[in-house]
Amino acid sequence: MEGRKAPVIVIGGGASGILAAITVKSRGIPVVICERMSRLGRKILASGNGRCNLSNDKLDSSHYNSASKRLVDSVFNKFGKNDIIRFFESHGLKIYSEEGRVFPVTNQSSTVLKILEMEFARLSIPVEYDFQVSKVTEIKAGFVVLSASGRKVAGGAVILACGGRSYPALGSDGNAYDIAKAFGHTIIGPVPSAVPLVVKDELCHDLQGQKIGVRIKSLICGKVASESSGDLLFTKYGLSGTAILDISREISVAINRDKLRDAAVSIDMTPFMSEAELVSELSKRLRAGVPAEDLIAGILPNKFGPAMKELLRVKDAKLIAKTLKDKRFKVLGTRGWNEADFTAGGVNSSEVDADHLASLIVRGLYFAGEILDVDGKRGGYNLAWAWASGHVAGIGAATCVK
Ligand SMILES: Cc1cc2nc3c(=O)[nH]c(=O)nc-3n(C[C@H](O)[C@H](O)[C@H](O)COP(=O)(O)OP(=O)(O)OC[C@H]3O[C@@H](n4cnc5c(N)ncnc54)[C@H](O)[C@@H]3O)c2cc1C
Incomplete structure (x- = not known):
């Protein structure tokens, strides 16, 4: 088959996909990100009015809605508020809290993205830009991921990290629910949240x-x-x-x-x-x-x-x-999706294994971030979920292909 091959393919280069890819590659396993936009992390840049409220000091599952509270608990038990802070600090990001809300000291979301891009460069993680995934097919050795323009990537495990439906201009418009549905997953009706x-x-x-x-x-x-x-x-x-x-x-x-x-x-x-x-x-x-x-x-x-x-x-x-x-x-x-900070609803989390965010329907398929039916309160909880679930799905996928 022509096209790139990697043991793990991450679909979506937002907060959750970025953390997933870093986690996989840090374990010595090659990974590739397929991202439909021409750069990573567009929503990170827009977050917190450009300041990026990246987590919250009071982080725990009580601040979230989901079909599976157990899954949210399990993810934060593996990668909780201290792990998120340690991750960013160990990569050089200086942070501070304001009434529990965690920000970079620069108050610029571009600083957060820069730190993540530097880690991508250090780990030499390849990104397939302008790669709008339209279909994911299961094959004997794993999956083939196809773009709308006919490009292909093959791998042993796939992490779906395509976000929800809010702010479609930033890349996530809910198109990936169909990919999950094609594998038999159900979608809890996505509705705009944090919306006028x-x-x-x-x-x-x-x-x-x-x-x-x-x-x-x-x-x-x-x-x-x-x-x-x-x-x-x-x-x-x-x-x-x-x-x-x-x-x-x-x-x-x-x-x-x-x-x-x-x-x-x-x-x-x-x-x-x-x-x-x-x-x-x-x-x-x-x-x-x-x-x-x-x-x-x-x-x-x-x-x-x-x-x-x-x-x-x-x-x-x-x-x-x-x-x-x-x-x-x-x-x-x-108001509509263009004015909603996040999505309530998404891939039914009761169809996902709470330990590693693996699909309970298809072996080798993982989920991370806002695509799942997990939404947190305003105040850094949604990015915290994206980082933590990305990390946990990354460990799951890395273990699956070892
Ligand atoms: C304006 C705004 C401000 C916000 N501020 C904050 C904040 O300060 N704190 C906070 O905690 N939360 C905030 N949020 C919410 C938070 O940013 C999101 O919950 C979080 O970024 C979700 O991360 P994600 O990786 O799951 O999805 P996304 O960041 O949406 O990333 C998904 C990626 O997948 C790509 N993609 C989608 N479909 C495909 C496809 N078919 N093929 C290839 N690529 C695809 C998209 O282009 C995108 O890059 C804010 C949201 C908005 C809109």
């Missing part, structure tokens, strides 16, 4: 661009599904900001996967004041004859008074306070 929400409410229109600190709850069929605190950003289509991204997963699963229509958010717009304090403050202002539009001046940004004038004109301190502490927005949908 679509809301039809005049307040969003009137307050677009305004950001406030809030406490927030997601409500699915009237029941609290998730809670968070952080920034709320009003946009012309609805709601964004860190607090929204944090609770968006449950809403996205309900609307996009389970096709439920009863989803809402409850927002405490004044988390720094209790309802009783707010009632007392508003009553004082009402008694002093403060005009309706100025009633919440100094409590919320200036634009909120005019935008909430209908409520404020009621001049009922209790009703105003209740609304500000529990402002409801019905959620009509989520």
Whole structure:
């Protein structure tokens, strides 16, 4: 057969594929990466607003959703938060923590990628760039990996590390779910996570661009599904900001996967004041004859008074306070894949061996990273999963071909 041969083939050169390849080659086993883009790690460069929040000091499986918590536990038992830090530090990356979130001291994701590229060069790991894998065929001696343009690579084990569906311009668009499906794996419906929400409410229109600190709850069929605190950003289509991204997963699963229509958010717009304090403050202002539009001046940004004038004109301190502490927005949908930081869903992790991330269906096939139905909270958990699962799948594939 023409084309390259290597005992282990890694499909996808993102965070998980890079770690997998380094792990395999460090064990003395030749490996090749097939990457559809013309460079590695595009998503690493975009991560953390260009700062790359690469892990979290509180790393453990409680911060993840997956069909198999056991699998997530098993991976972090093999390559946990200290191993991730040790890996990067031993390759020369200086790092620091900010409220538990781990960053390179340079605050530049390109530094993280540079360190990984240097290790690739040191280990002489070959990369087949612009290699869009379209088909993986099982043969007697392993697998043949075919590109859309007819290129071929053959090997004994394959690690599928093609990412999820978010930010398709960076390379991962969910095309590789079909490769997993062709081998008999099932896919748990991928939906955008860490994604802004679509809301039809005049307040969003009137307050677009305004950001406030809030406490927030997601409500699915009237029941609290998730809670968070952080920034709320009003946009012309609805709601964004860190607090929204944090609770968006449950809403996205309900609307996009389970096709439920009863989803809402409850927002405490004044988390720094209790309802009783707010009632007392508003009553004082009402008694002093403060005009309706100025009633919440100094409590919320200036634009909120005019935008909430209908409520404020009621001049009922209790009703105003209740609304500000529990402002409801019905959620009509989520924004799309171009605005979602990660994917909830993917290859069903209960079909994957928890020890080495090997397929329980096809011998020699491994999975790593966001392609699996494992998604973590914001705060470095998704890259941590990519590094750790890449390392563990790398050990599995290296052992398989020995
Ligand atoms: C804007 C943004 C910011 C983020 N910030 C953070 C952060 O700060 N901290 C954090 O923990 N997480 C962050 N995430 C999430 C995190 O970056 C991802 O979860 C992680 O990079 C996933 O790594 P991966 O290797 O599984 O997939 P990817 O990084 O998506 O890599 C998959 C690779 O496979 C390639 N590929 C796909 N299909 C094929 C094919 N058929 N043939 C060949 N190659 C293929 C793709 O081109 C890509 O290079 C962020 C995500 C986004 C979009």
